[in-house]
Amino acid sequence: xxxxxxxxxxxxxxxxxxxxxxxxxxxxxxxxxxxxxxxxxxxxxxxxxxxxxxxxxxxxxxxxxxxxxxxxxxxxxxxxxxxxxxxxxxxxxxxxxxxxxxxxxxxxxxxxxxxxxxxxxxxxxxxxxxxxxxxxxxxxxxxxxxxxxxxxxxxxxxxxxxxxxxxxxxxxxxxxxxxxxxxxxxxxxxxxxxxxxxxxxxxxxxxxxxxxxxxxxxxxxxxxxxxxxxxxxxxxxxxxxxxxxxxxxxxxxxxxxxxxxxxxxxxxxxxxxxxxxxxxxxx
Numbered sequence: 001x002x003x004x005x006x007x008x009x010x011x012x013x014x015x016x017x018x019x020x021x022x023x024x025x026x027x028x029x030x031x032x033x034x035x036x037x038x039x040x041x042x043x044x045x046x047x048x049x050x051x052x053x054x055x056x057x058x059x060x061x062x063x064x065x066x067x068x069x070x071x072x073x074x075x076x077x078x079x080x081x082x083x084x085x086x087x088x089x090x091x092x093x094x095x096x097x098x099x100x101x102x103x104x105x106x107x108x109x110x111x112x113x114x115x116x117x118x119x120x121x122x123x124x125x126x127x128x129x130x131x132x133x134x135x136x137x138x139x140x141x142x143x144x145x146x147x148x149x150x151x152x153x154x155x156x157x158x159x160x161x162x163x164x165x166x167x168x169x170x171x172x173x174x175x176x177x178x179x180x181x182x183x184x185x186x187x188x189x190x191x192x193x194x195x196x197x198x199x200x201x202x203x204x205x206x207x208x209x210x211x212x213x214x215x216x217x218x219x220x221x222x223x224x225x226x227x228x229x230x231x232x233x234x235x236x237x238x239x240x241x242x243x244x245x246x247x248x249x250x251x252x253x254x255x256x257x258x259x260x261x262x263x264x265x266x267x268x269x270x271x272x273x274x275x276x277x278x279x280x281x282x283x
Contacts, residue, residue, distance in 0.1 A: 006244050006252060007237040011157055012279075013259040014115060014150040016266035019278055020098045021046070024269050027094025034090040036082040044074040046091040049084035050132035062128050064162045065176045070196025092139060095147040102265050103143065111258035112146035114251060119149035121246035122156040126163065130156030146262075153243060160239030164232045173197050173205040178214065179277070181206075181221035182229050186273050188219065194275035 004012070021027045022043070031042045048059050056072040063071065082090075116138070124131040133152045139145050165175050176195050180188040192202055209215035214225030221229070244252045270278055 005234075005237045007157070007240040008233070010118075010244060010252065010256060010259075011154070011240070013256060013263040014153050015276075015278055016263045016270060017099065017147060017150040017259070018154050019274075019276060020102060020266050020269050021091065021095045023271060023274070024094075024098040024102075026097040026101070027091060030090040030094035030097065031082075031087075034082055034086045036078070036087070036090070040070070041074055041078050041081065044071065045078045045082055045084075045087040047129075048075065049087035049091070050129070050136055052084055053079040058128075060172075062159075062162075064165070065172050065195050067173070067196035067198075067201065088136065092144060092148070096139070096141070096144045098269070099143050099147055099266070102269055103262060104265075106261055106265065107258075108146055108262065109142040111255065111262060112142040112149065114247065114255040114258065115149035115153070116145050117251070118243035118247045118255065119152040119156075121243045122152060123242045127156050127159040130159045153240075156243070157236065157240040161232075161236040163239060164235040167235065168228060168232050170232075171205070173201050174208055177202055177205040177219065178209055178221075178225065178229060181209065181215045181219050182226060183277060184220070187275075187277055190273050191275040191277070 027042065027046070028039075031037075031046070036042055036045060044059065047063070048054060051058060051062070053076065055076040056068065056074075059075055060066065060068045060071045119134070122130055122134055124134065130152060133148075133155050136148070139148055170178065173195075176191050176197070177188075180191055188202070192199075197205075206215055206217070206219045209225065210217050212225075213222060214228055215221055247255065267278075
């Protein structure tokens with residue numbers, strides 16, 4: 001079994017901490033209290049709010065794997081229903097409520113401090129979503145601070161992943177079709193509607209991947225496609241290395257140790273078939 005890189009290992013631990021907001025009811029309650037209904041409105045408003053009241057163009061660019069038509073259904077019209085400031089407040093309140101319930105009696109403060117130290121060390125140039133979230137005020141409570149740190153780090157890594165995909169010459173639909181070809185199972189069934197791509201768009205993307213030798217015509221990854229995707233993941237890891245280099249080996253190992261029980265708890269709140277796709281945390 002191939003060991004995970006430091007960057008991938010830490011991602012597998014902080015990503016579940018962030019991702020509970022997409023699958024637990026607490027953020028829904030917080031957004032509805034702020035006057036915003038609709039799951040995808042909440043998603044786009046919450047994640048894009050750090051950028052301000054932007055339109056569909058910047059969000060299509062930054063989120064990358066979503067169909068432009070799906071983004072345009074939510075933006076910019078969502079800002080007539082909620083302000084970015086209110087969306088950020090609702091998102092944080094929902095995350096805090098969800099994680100407080102999930103973690104119950106588990107200690108959080110030291111993990112929050114170490115993860116925040118890593119998050120404050122992210123390199124910002126070219127990291128639009130990571131930088132936008134890094135620019136937000138830090139919550140004072142440990143649970144809020146932990147979630148905010150996880151959010152900065154996942155958006156920072158995501159920005160680097162987009163750069164790696166672009167370097168490989170892959171567009172938004174190809175990126176999710178490629179990942180589905182690699183993962184197999186029900187990932188297309190879950191991911192395609194969650195990202196808004198039509199059957200025609202998806203099949204055209206599979207055709208382009210097949211023309212490069214990365215997929216068969218039926219959407220199964222080839223050995224060449226798996227190798228090319230491994231190169232994208234390796235570049236993503238390299239682009240995500242700065243926070244952990246700055247935290248140091250001992251601090252990073254301690255952070256992973258403290259995050260592991262928290263990530264396992266958070267992972268239990270995630271459905272097994274999710275479009276991220278996110279697997280059980282790696283200890």
